[in-house]
Amino acid sequence: MLKLYGNERNRADMKCNLAMGGNTMADLQEMADQLARLYAENPKVEGVLLGGSVSRGWQDKYSDIELLVFWKEPPTDTYRKTPIMKSNGTVLDFHPYEDEEWSETYLTNGVKLEISNFLTAAIQRFITKTVDFFDTDPEIQCIAAAVNYGKALEGHELITEMKGRVQNYPDGLRKTMIEENIIFGSRWSNREALLYRKDWLMLYKVMADAETKIMSILFALNRQYIVHPGFKWQRNALDGMSVKPENIIKRMESVFIGNPKDAIRTLEAVIQEVFDLIAQELPDMDLSEAMKQTHQVRPLNENY
CATH class of the missing domain: 3.30.460.10 (Beta Polymerase, domain 2)
Structure with a gap:
């Protein structure tokens, strides 16, 4: 009992x-x-x-x-x-x-x-x-x-x-969070191939992973702790941030409910704007290699 x-x-x-x-x-x-x-x-x-x-x-x-x-x-x-x-x-x-x-x-x-x-x-x-x-x-x-x-x-x-x-979000955590998320990975460089092949499952996973990295960086830029490991309540979290790309809520939502090609272009633009924000907030951080890798796209086979 x-x-x-x-x-x-x-x-x-x-x-x-x-x-x-x-x-x-x-x-x-x-x-x-x-x-x-x-x-x-x-x-x-x-x-x-x-x-x-x-x-x-x-x-x-x-x-x-x-x-x-x-x-x-x-x-x-x-x-x-x-x-x-x-x-x-x-x-x-x-x-x-x-x-x-x-x-x-x-x-x-x-x-x-x-x-x-x-x-x-x-x-x-x-x-x-x-x-x-x-x-x-x-x-x-x-x-x-x-x-x-x-x-x-x-x-x-x-x-x-x-x-x-x-209470005070540490500078060291902010820097580490950004450094760990500014490399979007080799799968992101395959985005055009996945779109061309209509490999929707993998493409949307790649886009979800990209949004996850964007969210991680934005939490850090705004000195806010991540409130949920799956980034639940994304709209509310973004609404409470001051350092963010313009119209970010609608743009992030459109990735999953709009045309896939438009979604990729939206993410590319948002990622660049996030890099710009990092440069403004942490001017001493070297972003050159991260930006180079992020802009890479899998090359076409011209002989096909």
């Missing part, structure tokens, strides 16, 4: 409040607050952070609630399941420890909850990798983003200290 924290009346009140909630934006915020209090009843929990779209005001009718729970020691299955039971939740996924995380997904009152459990020490280590050692791994950088942009629900003193560590 699960060990419960708090008295019976408190648990009943919490269940009633959760059941009364709807799915409006304000309801998601309120539900997140209530669920955070459930987690905080466990003395092993040191903090609860609201992440994802709800924390940034980007939520829509498909949004769920993403909570990061910080533990002083590894959570048992019982500890993880207790808030689910208290909120009358239905478990969708319940994963064992992997990559320094315990994660579960459940439904409460028709709203999906995605819970990421970490040791507090692991979060501090991820932050160190990002801000002190300039680790560009998007999975790790997303933790820094969640801390920076997220909303503290419990453990305010701890999370405030964490936020202080990630």
Whole structure:
């Protein structure tokens, strides 16, 4: 049997409040607050952070609630399941420890909850990798983003200290991010051949990879941590940037919904404009080799 924290009346009140909630934006915020209090009843929990779209005001009718729970020691299955039971939740996924995380997904009152459990020490280590050692791994950088942009629900003193560590985007991370993404690779040089052959699957993968590199560079130019490893919420992220090519949102979207030939030309133009922005922001960075490789196109066989 699960060990419960708090008295019976408190648990009943919490269940009633959760059941009364709807799915409006304000309801998601309120539900997140209530669920955070459930987690905080466990003395092993040191903090609860609201992440994802709800924390940034980007939520829509498909949004769920993403909570990061910080533990002083590894959570048992019982500890993880207790808030689910208290909120009358239905478990969708319940994963064992992997990559320094315990994660579960459940439904409460028709709203999906995605819970990421970490040791507090692991979060501090991820932050160190990002801000002190300039680790560009998007999975790790997303933790820094969640801390920076997220909303503290419990453990305010701890999370405030964490936020202080990630508040200033490091110059070293900015430079490393750009250097790792300015080479668009040999597949990009095959774009005309793929278009000619109508190899759509590979062509669109190449274009998606190009957009991924563009996004990585733009996050760095704007001193913003990558918020999702797959660049979810691209439109919202671009809208919040000040250093970017003109009309970038529509141009990036048109790559996947317009004519493929036009899409390639759009990407070529955007890439050049991104190089221009890099030159303005980091004038000491040598871009000559990167630009040379990016402009290369697989040569035609004139004898064919």
